[in-house]
Amino acid sequence: MKFIHTSDWHIGRQLHNESLLDEQALMLQQIASLAAEHGVDALVVAGDIYDRAIPPANAVALLNRFLDTLLLELKIPVIMIAGNHDSHERLGFGARQMSGSGLHICGPLERHIKPVRIESDSGAALFYPIPYAEPAMVRQLFEVELSSHQDAMALLLDEVLGQDGDGLPKVVVAHCFLDGGSGSDSERPLSIGGADRIDPMLFSAFDYAALGHLHGPQFKGAPHVRYSGSPLKYSFSEQHQNKSVSLVELQAGQPAVIELLPLTPRRDVRIIEGYLQQLLEQAPTDPGREDYLMVRLLDTQALLDPMGKLRSHYPNVLHLERTGLMARQASGDVERDRVQKGELEMFSDFFGQVQGEPMSDAQRQLMTGLIEALHREESR
């Protein structure tokens, strides 16, 4: 029994107002290729399928095409749950009509968590899909008193672990924040102040816990209690994460064998830092010129259209930070500098940037005369 665990696709998401749909389409193709190559028996997606409750129509169409590929061409069953970004009702529409064809979408939480049984040549396994649910919802559905994410998940997992599994391996699919997990900037908090944290040990009795919510691949408590992470970097804080999907192999009575299959985006998401001139000089030999970039400029003086200059080499600069300038501004250096420098030096800087070469002596003399004339005019 072999399956791929992935999560947090966030189809339809933007990065600094730039649509990522083309990148997501390529990434889904990679996932489909990996599933085919490794001959998996199922694909598990642990929530946050879309980025929003009401995804754009082209995001819906993209997911639809992907599922047609997986189910109709590759004949690989798919199990997916709604995450905190998804509309449970919308995602779950038609779920019962789809399950016969191997597409198991779990939208709104139901009182009985029905397992999906996946068959394989080397034996079957049971997958228990638990969609993301607020504690209030669990409280209402099960008519019990509870208020924390921890208690809500404990109740749901008890329900699942209490079910007779015919001795088959049990895999739980859930969307939550494990205590001690590392977040990044692109996850929406489930609740404020850490009340969303769940003890990883709750999941240890399963043969594998396929989790979603955190965007960096990681495990907590035990290697088989695991986040696959998102397939793409959805914030610059993820620049050093290596994105992957988890290939999981289960054999009765054995611990799960887990392999991370790396994903390679067409365009990386990264931060570059340096002086403008230096960055522009090294750009032509940079193999990642198409990457989505945040640029941190160390220059301390005024710069003419740095974004335009950078984009002529790096078309996908999404954000510019004037780190050098901010540091100086913070210490009041800039204002002092401007006063000390005088008009001639400032114009000379400007001239150099616009013309690409320094002023000649004649030009310098002309400018000096002009500035003096203006000062005389001013002091009349």
Added chain:
Amino acid sequence: MKFIHTSDWHIGRQLHNESLLDEQALMLQQIASLAAEHGVDALVVAGDIYDRAIPPANAVALLNRFLDTLLLELKIPVIMIAGNHDSHERLGFGARQMSGSGLHICGPLERHIKPVRIESDSGAALFYPIPYAEPAMVRQLFEVELSSHQDAMALLLDEVLGQDGDGLPKVVVAHCFLDGGSGSDSERPLSIGGADRIDPMLFSAFDYAALGHLHGPQFKGAPHVRYSGSPLKYSFSEQHQNKSVSLVELQAGQPAVIELLPLTPRRDVRIIEGYLQQLLEQAPTDPGREDYLMVRLLDTQALLDPMGKLRSHYPNVLHLERTGLMARQASGDVERDRVQKGELEMFSDFFGQVQGEPMSDAQRQLMTGLIEALHREESR
């Protein structure tokens, strides 16, 4: 081969800001009961499933429950197409995964219009679902020059009629405006100035044309080229329509046998007209007190809180028209009347409405004195 033809459910629609979801839920139950009672082999829904491209989540949940009933409990296949109100991509999500279980949803138009074959004890039939498509879309998809709805539909129907149907009866499902059809206030025009009209004879070669768009049940050209109409009245202009679904029976080589099965809403949608006092008096014996009402008041004088008074008997008055007042205003009567009547008469009217009885002589005298005093004050 027997099927029910319905259309224009507009799930999620409001009537004068009042949600109709409960009425729609009851209406869908009636349709399910009729389908079960008549032992039909299929249910056909000819577009405008939802009222909006992005329906509210509870509308999605309602349709989902209905489809579970039809497909899982009653085992009746459902064929539905997107209308001009639906988002084709959203409605069509997962369509290929659903078709195996008998749910055939046709979202975006495709170049090949694939028939749905429905089996029955008395023989099979082919259903050709054609989702609503703008002429521009047909032009692009088929790479031909055309600009009218008529030409677009003619091309699509040619495609369908050209297909080998194994001698089985052919049913087409489409969403369009047939030339000569009667509209009502609740349809959204497909285009301006009548350019959306289509010749009914285009459909005559089919054994049955299950059409959607117009909300009143009707046929054009021939009895088997038919609109089922909407199951509920979605505007007051439909007050005299008898809503129904069409029960269609097909036998090879025979004309379709069509029966209209009436639908009875929990609350009717109607207009009542009269004087306020008279309407309030007859209200207690009106069996339709819960109906959704437009009230036309013939009274010509000022009335105190007529909506409040009416709603104490008819809780679902949605709209009030002061027909009497408007007619007089139009002719300038009101202004003249107000001038002629004088302050005492106007106050006397007001007093009678608030107190429920006329002023006593003493009260009348007191008021006369007060008005005179005010006039003296005014003319100083």
